[in-house]
Amino acid sequence: MHIDFSLSVNGLPKIADFCVVGSGPAGMTVALELGDYGRSVILLEGGGLHQSDESQDIYKGDVIGDPYFELDSARLRYLGGTSGHWDGHCVPLGESDFQKKEGFENAHWPIEKKGLDPFLKKALSILDIRQPQDDIVLDQEFGIKEIGISYSQVRFGEKYRERLNASKHVTYVTNANLTGLKTDGQRVVSVTATNFFGQSANVKAKHFILAMGGIENSRMLLWSNHQTKGKCVDPRAPLGHYWMEHPSFRVGHALVQLEMAKTKMRLVGLTDAVKRKLSTLDCRFWVRELPREGTQALVRDLLCVAPKAGAWAASRVGKNLVCGTTLFADWEQEPIWDNHVKLSETKRDRFGIPLTELHWKKTDRDLATLRKSLSQFNDYVMARNLGRIKFTNWVFSNDGFPDYRVTNDSGAGYHHMGGTRMADTVKNGVVDSNCRVFGQENLYIAGSSVFPSGGSANPTLTIVQLALRLSEHLRNS
Numbered sequence: 372m373h374i375d376f377s378l379s380v381n382g383l384p385k386i387a388d389f390c391v392v393g394s395g396p397a398g399m400t401v402a403l404e405l406g407d408y409g410r411s412v413i414l415l416e417g418g419g420l421h422q423s424d425e426s427q428d429i430y431k432g433d434v435i436g437d438p439y440f441e442l443d444s445a446r447l448r449y450l451g452g453t454s455g456h457w458d459g460h461c462v463p464l465g466e467s468d469f470q471k472k473e474g475f476e477n478a479h480w481p482i483e484k485k486g487l488d489p490f491l492k493k494a495l496s497i498l499d500i501r502q503p504q505d506d507i508v509l510d511q512e513f514g515i516k517e518i519g520i521s522y523s524q525v526r527f528g529e530k531y532r533e534r535l536n537a538s539k540h541v542t543y544v545t546n547a548n549l550t551g552l553k554t555d556g557q558r559v560v561s562v563t564a565t566n567f568f569g570q571s572a573n574v575k576a577k578h579f580i581l582a583m584g585g586i587e588n589s590r591m592l593l594w595s596n597h598q599t600k601g602k603c604v605d606p607r608a609p610l611g612h613y614w615m616e617h618p619s620f621r622v623g624h625a626l627v628q629l630e631m632a633k634t635k636m637r638l639v640g641l642t643d644a645v646k647r648k649l650s651t652l653d654c655r656f657w658v659r660e661l662p663r664e665g666t667q668a669l670v671r672d673l674l675c676v677a678p679k680a681g682a683w684a685a686s687r688v689g690k691n692l693v694c695g696t697t698l699f700a701d702w703e704q705e706p707i708w709d710n711h712v713k714l715s716e717t718k719r720d721r722f723g724i725p726l727t728e729l730h731w732k733k734t735d736r737d738l739a740t741l742r743k744s745l746s747q748f749n750d751y752v753m754a755r756n757l758g759r760i761k762f763t764n765w766v767f768s769n770d771g772f773p774d775y776r777v778t779n780d781s782g783a784g785y786h787h788m789g790g791t792r793m794a795d796t797v798k799n800g801v802v803d804s805n806c807r808v809f810g811q812e813n814l815y816i817a818g819s820s821v822f823p824s825g826g827s828a829n830p831t832l833t834i835v836q837l838a839l840r841l842s843e844h845l846r847n848s
């Protein structure tokens with residue numbers, strides 16, 4: 372059943388088994404799953420059925436630190452959430468992404484990959500994709516592998532609206548913004564939903580699941596904590612901290628044998644063994660074929676700076692044995708305390724809730740991950756005589772990261788992770804391994820804000836797997 376909260380704030384069920392807040396990939400999955408189990412669900416969605424300025428404005432905020440996207444363009448605030456304009460790249464996290472890594476104290480999960488594996492098949496069907504091919508080791512000695520990837524076209528609002536309409540158990544309420552949360556210190560008693568005219572109602576449920584995205588989950592919990600004078604999240608928990616992105620830059624051009632660029636685009640990375648040997652986090656490279664003129668320009672450049680290698684390449688171009696490629700990298704950022712979501716002290720949204728202040732920087736250690744991984748890849752290409760790479764100047768200079776707006780790079784992946792990280796203890800995290808907020812018996816978080824580390828995989832497939840795992844955990848509660 373659909374209720375438009377902007378028409379009336381009355382008519383909500385008196386109480387439901389579950390109240391889910393947010394209808395992106397995380398919240399939509401949890402709500403529909405729990406509904407399918409025959410449990411009653413109220414799904415609160417802040418935005419409407421379509422994008423609107425009044426809703427999008429609530430996503431405004433400031434970023435302190437490295438250049439970053441405008442926060443209200445980096446996510447969407449209406450039915451289906453940010454899946455309304457995502458790219459749909461889907462890659463599962465690997466085994467080592469969950470494990471401890473020497474030299475990186477906080478980059479591991481309290482659960483193993485096998486805890487998520489049972490939910491892969493269903494997550495793929497929700498995203499309407501085939502399982503990405505298993506990674507293929509291209510060279511054991513250098514530890515180079517090709518990474519499997521699938522492309523989803525699912526916009527959750529469009530694809531699942533009919534199922535919401537047909538559900539006997541899910542009441543979805545649009546234009547219903549979570550603006551407050553009441554707790555007795557151990558259990559959440561109700562949440563307040565407010566429409567864009569400022570009218571509110573309390574929503575009661577036995578369990579509450581916040582699925583408002585990788586920045587908003589932190590912001591709303593920080594706000595709830597402020598309102599309840601610290602009764603919502605244990606003050607020892609690192610709420611808002613260890614926030615992460617996937618830095619993403621063009622890192623060079625390469626002339627490679629066709630064998631290396633056998634498809635228009637190839638995704639490669641390092642094997643777990645080599646990452647361990649190099650003590651590095653995860654990094655992957657997109658080898659993307661250039662048009663013919665691009666190849667010719669690269670050969671001309673190479674002839675000037677390295678005539679021998681240039682001659683090697685020139686002699687092959689005509690025979691179509693070599694092609695020009697651009698090399699892009701996106702990689703894992705170390706989770707650090709300093710990267711965090713904070714409540715603005717000066718700016719508020721229309722409901723009087725402080726806007727987001729995101730503190731985000733890439734560090735020298737993040738650069739080291741890129742450099743080590745690139746060097747390894749370069750060694751492989753050279754040793755196997757697969758081609759020649761020309762790195763973009765900043766990568767191995769002391770210039771630091773460039774401003775992505777100037778270099779026309781992506782800069783980052785729009786992947787908002789951390790802030791309500793999962794951990795074994797409240798000192799290290801905000802939620803336990805079942806995604807339950809430490810200190811609250813009936814409050815759960817869905818989405819990438821629970822990721823304690825991000826690997827280099829696009830997060831949404833993992834988000835959906837985690838949402839299914841949470842639903843299974845909750846189905847009998």
Ligand SMILES: Cc1cc2nc3c(=O)[nH]c(=O)nc-3n(C[C@H](O)[C@H](O)[C@H](O)COP(=O)(O)OP(=O)(O)OC[C@H]3O[C@@H](n4cnc5c(N)ncnc54)[C@H](O)[C@@H]3O)c2cc1C
Pocket residue numbers: 392393394395396397398415416417418444445446447448449450451452453454456457458459460461547548549550582583584585587591784785786787817818819829830831832834
């Ligand atoms: C341009 C772009 C490209 C991307 N490409 C990829 C990709 O290729 N692969 C990939 O894996 N990921 C990609 N992502 C990231 C992906 O979109 C997110 O990982 C995913 O949408 C997160 O799902 P979510 O449900 O946790 O959050 P969201 O999708 O952000 O959904 C959050 C929901 O909560 C609602 N909400 C927020 N606040 C409130 C409130 N106070 N009250 C009620 N409701 C509220 C919002 O309206 C929204 O519906 C991309 C993102 C962008 C911006």
